[in-house]
Amino acid sequence: MGEATTVLVHGGGATGRAWDRLVPHLPGPVCAVDLPGRGESPADLATIAVEDEVAAVVAAIEGQAGDDVVLVAHSSGGLVVPGVVAASPGRVRAVVLVAALVPPEGGCGLDCMKPVHREGLVASVEQAAATGGPAITLPGPPADPEPFRTAYGGDALTDDELAFVVDPLRCVPDTVHHYFQPVHWSQAADVAVTYVHTERDRPVAPARQREMIALLPGPASVVTMPTGHLPMVTDPERLAAAIVAAG
Template sequence: MTTYVLVHGGGSTGRFWDRLVPLLQDLDPGARTLAVDLPGRGDRPADLGTITVDDEVGSVVADVQAAAPDGPIVLVAHSSGGLVVPGVVAGLAPRVRGVVLIAALVPPEGGDGLDCMQPRHAEGLRTFAASLGPDDPPITLPGPPEDPEPFRTATGGTPLDDETLAFVVDPVRLVPDTVHHYFQPVRWSAVVDSSPGDVPVTYLLTLEDRPIPADLQREMVGRLPQAATVVELGTGHLAPITHPARVAELVVGATRA
């Protein structure tokens, strides 16, 4: 039995995938889906100021081993969820039969999440972090805004309709988050070292993405240690929410190819 392991991105929880999960189950009725909460988010309490990529990897691996102790795994990651992918693949090899990255972060070998940001954003975060003293509170991202209206266009693509906007900013999905994990090194060589053969990777590239522009995504695809199948989507950053049927087809289709 295949298990689709869904890893959310920044400022979110496993509930990010609520629109996608039933569609995966319809397309692949014999499969399981596991939408994890990364530490400090959802049902995984943790100190947002100190969470590392290794903490997140360990949490995902433990969740998978508890919920799906055997059978093949397809790992699906959105946005900053991509930072945990190499470690999770290494921790669960050889069970991982495919990886689907959706506008996901891929640092250069040994680099970090800052290397996946637009330069002005990365520099601003580096400067702010460097200015903190030992008694200053850590940098964290806020949860739901008082005024959700800016979210209607913030992620690119067609402006969110009222129902989708409410879905996105719901406190079960939009939560305070860490930035500490963006400063942690990531090594895709772990995938090569742990896997008996190439793990097929599909990258869903969101062409109208504002947080992670298409050119930056193309640069990240080029950092992967093996050739990936790239599928371009005419969507903003939140494709699994705004276009769940198309994403579900591509996830199931890519892993059956």
């Protein structure tokens, strides 16, 4: 095999620039994708579906990657992985999931949430639809960034890390529509998967991560990192080593 291109898929409320601290530690070519409606990829956040996000990643692979790809996805970016693998036969050498969402077969992102969060989101979306109000989206940069310092778990973000995370280049409004779309991991059953388990995570609890690892269609290699939800920001060298080892 030749040198693989590392294709990076960001999570919720972020852009491809979320990976900026990681990229210098990765060998070979790297492609950090902006999913539709985020960063440099304009789209209507109210209607974006997983299939639209899959199409964007596949287009990036076809336009910027070689024949071998290591596909890396963070958090809700995991929802696009099976579709990308299915649409890129023979090109995805390995998958690395970083605290990523893995629904049960045919399930959706809602199934990965805590019940209270899932129920609240469903109720909000249904109310907006019933009243004809604006579609529910996730907010962008906070007026007060200080709560973000500890929101992700692990050690509190340093001033530099906090400024990096809440920068409008990286912290953006986001869709909730993709959490309602079905995902079929059976489409990616033949690809080697490494799951980066973030053991001090708050948004995606470590126990929930273990449950989702068990939902993968085949055995996964598990790399545990003693971080919160953003290892690409707080421990990029160690995350890069895990990605390189997986590829």
